[in-house]
Structures are given as structure tokens and as C-alpha cells.
Amino acid sequence: MQFDQVTIVQTTLAAVMQQQQRLAEHLWWGGVVGNSGAEAGLLEQELSLLVAVANGEIERESAGVARYFEIKGVLNDVCSLLWQAPLSVEPVIPAEFWTQPGIGVVCGAVLAWLDADDLITITEAARLLYPDAPLVGSNVATQRVLRLIASGKLREYMANAEVAPNPRHRRRVKRSEVLLLCNISTELDTSNDQE
Structure with missing residues (x-):
């Protein structure tokens, strides 16, 4: 079997660049690197929402279906940013992450909030x-x-x-x-x- 070097290099570089672009968009508002404005970046907003859920500031019973799916999407998005490799389909999250101090425990609390029933x-x-x-x-x-x-x-x-x-x-x-x-x-x- 012969491998096509050009195709492999191009597709791999494209996948890595796509992952990097996605990360950059989350880190800086509107994808503008180095934006020093007062507006928080997407990732900061998402993390703030997860912390609010983990702190009990958003009640599960009164959240509503749209809010539930918004929080679920944010959790999936953050976990993908943290654990998904450029060429993988799903993030590979180690079991110990959910009890790791800081973001791991917050994500674990949000997961418990989502799966409360x-x-x-x-x-x-x-x-x-x-x-x-x-x-x-x-x-x-x-x-x-x-x-x-x-x-x-x-x-x-x-x-x-x-x-x-x-x-x-x-x-x-x-x-x-x-x-x-x-x-x-x-x-x-x-x-x-x-x-």
C-alpha cells in the first residue's frame, strides 16, 4: 500500500488548524486575538455559566428545557476543548477528571445537575x-x-x-x-x- 503524502499532510494540517481556530474563537471574543475590550470571551462566558450551575445559582427544576440544553451544550463544548484531539470524533475524558479540583469538580457538579433525575x-x-x-x-x-x-x-x-x-x-x-x-x-x- 502506498500513502499519498500530500493528502495526508493537508488533511492533518487542516484538522489541527481547525481545532486551533476553534480554541482561538473561544479564548477571545469574536476570534480576535489580543482583544483587550471589557467583553468576556466565549470560553470565559461558558466557564462562568458552569460555575454558576455548580454553585447552585441555577435551579434544575426552574431552568426550563432550553436552558437545560444550553448548559448541556456548554458542558460538552468545554469538555471538547479540554479533551478532544484534532483528529478524534469524541473527547476522551479520563475518569479522574470529574473529581479533579477546579474545573473537573465543577464539570462533575454540572453533570450531576444535568443527570439529577x-x-x-x-x-x-x-x-x-x-x-x-x-x-x-x-x-x-x-x-x-x-x-x-x-x-x-x-x-x-x-x-x-x-x-x-x-x-x-x-x-x-x-x-x-x-x-x-x-x-x-x-x-x-x-x-x-x-x-
Whole structure:
């Protein structure tokens, strides 16, 4: 197989330049580099919105559908700027980012805000994943869920203080991700039974 050097160089340079242009547009208002005006750049506006959500300044129940999707789009945009490589289709976000001090924790709080209807406690997840938990002990089942979080099979979210005043009870996971794991383990058990 012979590679076309000109095409590969041109398409790669175009992808990198497009990513750089996108970043420049976010850093400076209107894409004008070095704009010293008082108007905030797009990225600054987006980060301010995410911090406002994380600080509880925008209530989920009263936000409305348009505001919800605006915030979701801003979160996706910021995560793409931070983690998407020029030639990739989706950003590759490491699991530890969501608990990283600063922007990671803010983005994690916004994600929890967006997914609030789908979040359950670690104890609830343990009950779903391990229905035999009363037999082996609920603490054992809870530790299993914590291991799933540590291994990256479940993403952890933190509920805000209004939902869970006790910091130890703020840890959450997505019900949909837990149910997916339940289906996977049920399918594995069924296939093992058939063998």
C-alpha cells in the first residue's frame, strides 16, 4: 500500500488548524486575538455559566428545557476543548477528571445537575446490583459498588448539600449505568447456565 503524502499532510494540517481556530474563537471574543475590550470571551462566558450551575445559582427544576440544553451544550463544548484531539470524533475524558479540583469538580457538579433525575445513592445501586445483599451483608455489596467506581465501570457523581446534608451520603451513580451492569451480569449468568 502506498500513502499519498500530500493528502495526508493537508488533511492533518487542516484538522489541527481547525481545532486551533476553534480554541482561538473561544479564548477571545469574536476570534480576535489580543482583544483587550471589557467583553468576556466565549470560553470565559461558558466557564462562568458552569460555575454558576455548580454553585447552585441555577435551579434544575426552574431552568426550563432550553436552558437545560444550553448548559448541556456548554458542558460538552468545554469538555471538547479540554479533551478532544484534532483528529478524534469524541473527547476522551479520563475518569479522574470529574473529581479533579477546579474545573473537573465543577464539570462533575454540572453533570450531576444535568443527570439529577437519573442519580441514585451507592446503597441503592448496591441493592439493584446485588439483590442477595441482605444475605451477604449490605456493607459487602456497597464495597462492591465502590470497587466498580474505582475501576471506572461506574462514574461517581456528588449530590449537592441541599440534597444530602451529610457529606458521606453525597456520593451518587447513574441508575441507567447500574441497570446496564445488571443486564450485562444477567446475560453472563444466562449464557453460563446454557453451557
